[in-house]
Amino acid sequence: MSVLTFVLIAIGLAMDAFAVSIQYGLSCCDMALKNKLRIAAFFGGFQAAMPILGWLVGSSLRSFISSIDHWVALIILTGVGGKMIYEALQPAENRSVLDSLALKTLFMLALATSIDALAVGVTFAFLDLDVLTASSFIGIITFALSLIAVNIGCQMGPLFERKAEIAGGVILILIGLKIFLFY
Numbered sequence: 001m002s003v004l005t006f007v008l009i010a011i012g013l014a015m016d017a018f019a020v021s022i023q024y025g026l027s028c029c030d031m032a033l034k035n036k037l038r039i040a041a042f043f044g045g046f047q048a049a050m051p052i053l054g055w056l057v058g059s060s061l062r063s064f065i066s067s068i069d070h071w072v073a074l075i076i077l078t079g080v081g082g083k084m085i086y087e088a089l090q091p092a093e094n095r096s097v098l099d100s101l102a103l104k105t106l107f108m109l110a111l112a113t114s115i116d117a118l119a120v121g122v123t124f125a126f127l128d129l130d131v132l133t134a135s136s137f138i139g140i141i142t143f144a145l146s147l148i149a150v151n152i153g154c155q156m157g158p159l160f161e162r163k164a165e166i167a168g169g170v171i172l173i174l175i176g177l178k179i180f181l182f183y
Contacts, residue, residue: 001127001129001134003137005175005178006133006134006137007137007141008171008175009120009134009137009138009171009172009175010047010134010137010138010140010141010142011141011145011171012081012169012171012172012175013047013114013116013117013120013138013142013172014043014047014138014141014142014145014146015084015164015165015167015169015171016084016112016113016116016165017043017044017047017110017113017114017142017145017146017149018145018146018148018149018164018165019088019149019162019164019165020043020109020113020146021039021040021043021145021146021147021149021150021153022149022150022152022153022164023153024039024101024149024150024153025149025150025151025152025153025154025155026153026154031101031150035101036147036150036151037147038101038106039101039106039146039147039150040142040143040144040146040147040150041143042106042107042109042110043109043110043113043114043142043143043146044139044140044142044143044144044146045110045139045143046110046111046113046114046117047110047113047114047117047138047139047142048135048136048138048139048140048142049114049135049139050114050115050117050118050121051117051118051120051121051124051131051134051135051138052121052131052132052135053118053121054117054118054119054120054121054122054123054124054125055121055122055124055125055131056121056125057121057122057125058121058122058123058124058125058126059125061122061125070126070179070180071180072122072123072126073123073126073127073176073179073180074176074177074179074180075176076119076120076122076123076176077120077123077172077173077175077176077179078172078173078176078177079119080116080119080120080169080172081169081170081171081172081173081176082169082173083116083169084116084165084166084169084172085165085166085169085170087165088162088163088165088166088169089162089166116172117138120172121135123179127179149164
């Protein structure tokens, strides 16, 4: 895969963390820089680790699924992207509200927003990609976008939240189609 594809996957996966980080910015606009960095580090760290875990699982299944791997990639990426779009379109009262900067809260949110990256890591194994390079892109880009998002939340309000999740979902679906059609 090209660097551009890795970057697009990373941006797509980072959109859940981006949206949650915007919510953090909305709820804690006067937070210290160390707290903003902690949020970004949790999201970036989990987003970097989960594809590796998914790759380990996928590598053990590769011999069983190699003849249908492009279908698996299409289904997983389309499912993850569709889920992101669906969740973004839910009414505000059905969406979670952030209550604190507690480590337990950050851990749970980082885990929840990185499940998509776990699923994508499985597809990396089927496509025989360099998971460390991909995970590095995903972690760094998620970290940067989460840090930016906290500040956007403070400045711009909820204007971008749903649009970011929808864009991330569309990107993942398009990458799934690309893999299906060209690999």
